[in-house]
Amino acid sequence: MRYYPLFLDISGQRCVVVGGGQVAERKVGRLLDCDAAVEVVGPFLTPKLTALKEEGRIVHRAADYEAELIRGARLVIGATDDEAVNGRISKDARALGIPVNIVDDPARCDFILPSLVERGDLAIAISTGGKSPALAKKLRRELEAVYGPEYGILTTILGELRRKVIDSGGDPDRRRETFAAVVASGILDLIRAKEWKAAAALIEELTGVEMEVKP
Numbered sequence: 001m002r003y004y005p006l007f008l009d010i011s012g013q014r015c016v017v018v019g020g021g022q023v024a025e026r027k028v029g030r031l032l033d034c035d036a037a038v039e040v041v042g043p044f045l046t047p048k049l050t051a052l053k054e055e056g057r058i059v060h061r062a063a064d065y066e067a068e069l070i071r072g073a074r075l076v077i078g079a080t081d082d083e084a085v086n087g088r089i090s091k092d093a094r095a096l097g098i099p100v101n102i103v104d105d106p107a108r109c110d111f112i113l114p115s116l117v118e119r120g121d122l123a124i125a126i127s128t129g130g131k132s133p134a135l136a137k138k139l140r141r142e143l144e145a146v147y148g149p150e151y152g153i154l155t156t157i158l159g160e161l162r163r164k165v166i167d168s169g170g171d172p173d174r175r176r177e178t179f180a181a182v183v184a185s186g187i188l189d190l191i192r193a194k195e196w197k198a199a200a201a202l203i204e205e206l207t208g209v210e211m212e213v214k215p
Contacts, residue, residue, distance in 0.1 A: 003112055003129060008075075011035040016070045018089050019079035020045040020060075023103055027077045030113070032057060041069050042080070067092040075111075078102040106130030115140040120152025121159065150191040153215055157191075157203075158182065164209050181206045 015031050017024050020042035028049060031038045039059040040049060052058045061069055065085050070076045076098050078089035090108035093100035102108040106129070114125035115136035124143055126136045161182065165175050182203060190199040200213040 001106070001129065003127065005125065005127075006111075007123070007125075010074055012037055013074035014039060014072065015075050015077070016041060016073040017077045017079055018042065018065050018070070018085070019081075020049055021079070021081065022046060024077075024079035025049055027079055027103070027113075028052065028058060031077075036074075039069075039073075041065055065089060067096070070098060071096060073098050075099045075101070078105075078108075104133075117143045117147060118152075119147055119149060120155050122147070122151050122155040148192075150188055153191050154188060157187075157199075157211075157213055160211060161203060161207065161209060164211060165207060168209075178207050 010031070011034065013036055015036040016039045017027050017031070018041045020040055024040060024042070025046050025048050028038055028040060032052075037059075038057070039061060040053075041061045041063065043062055043064065045053065045060060049058065049060075053060045063069065065080070065088065067088075070089070070093060073093075076089060076093045078086045078100065080086055080089075086102045086105060086108065090100050090102050090105075094110070099110045100108070101111055101113060106112060109130070112127065112130050114127040115133070117124040117126070117140055124147065126139050126143070128136050158179070162179065165178060185202055185206060187199055187202055190196075190202065194215070196213045196215075200211060203213065204210055
């Protein structure tokens with residue numbers, strides 16, 4: 001099976017994680033990073049999940065799994081250690097038309113979660129189609145060594161520059177050439193060296209846009 005690569009906006013949307021152990025904890029963390037409204041279903045929670053509940057960052061349904069607990073969710077993640085329960089979660093979610101992920105069981109998934117390298121708004125996703133999480137993890141570590149924090153800063157700069165250039169109007173082809181010129185320039189070296197004024201000057205030279213450059 002080949003999966004369709006997709007970055008999904010789940011901000012403010014109800015996402016349900018079934019299970020309250022260490023695996024569920026990791027899945028909850030990523031959902032919260034994406035500003036989802038997270039509900040956790042299960043009789044027990046890890047200390048970290050308990051703390052998130054007490055802070056009001058997640059909703060806890062202290063109950064055994066039932067299909068009604070996932071109805072209306074944007075997506076569902078099954079993270080229990082009970083294969084039979086995980087099977088029910090997958091079957092129920094699909095019957096309700098809810099995308100579902102069952103941890104470490106691709107056959108029961110509508111989507112899988114990639115290994116991620118994150119640098120600010122830059123996210124590099126790595127997937128082996130569920131065949132080898134160990135390989136995905138190895139590649140993630142290698143990419144983390146190549147793509148440092150300067151890429152996150154550059155992504156922020158480029159986002160602001162893109163807004164300014166598009167707001168100014170002009171020919172779309174010319175805009176694309178402008179963005180490509182900035183990316184191909186030595187701006188990353190200037191960011192690494194924290195030469196913010198020089199980076200701003202380079203952007204102005206290449207684009208004609210004045211903007212403040214800072215971390």
